[in-house]
Amino acid sequence: MVLRATLPVFDGWTGEARIATEHPASSCDGPVLLIEGEPVGTLEADLAGYEILNATVVELGLLHRGGYHFKIKAA
Secondary structure, eight states, rough: OOEEESSGGTTOEEEEEESSSSSTTEEEOOEEEEEEEEEOOOOHHHHEEEEEEEEOOOHHHHHHHHOOOEEEEOO
């Protein structure tokens, strides 16, 4: 998936991310967001103001199941 950070301190960062259940930061197979291989918690993600630029239906479902609530940027 492709995300963009809207918090000004991130200077418009845009990049690839993935959602995984097999990462050590995943608790009881709960989905965790990974950016550059590093886990990003729900609070950190909310504070960064990530918005989704591109994601599959499966990724969106996993994000929701993991407690992540991002805006989806309309094309």
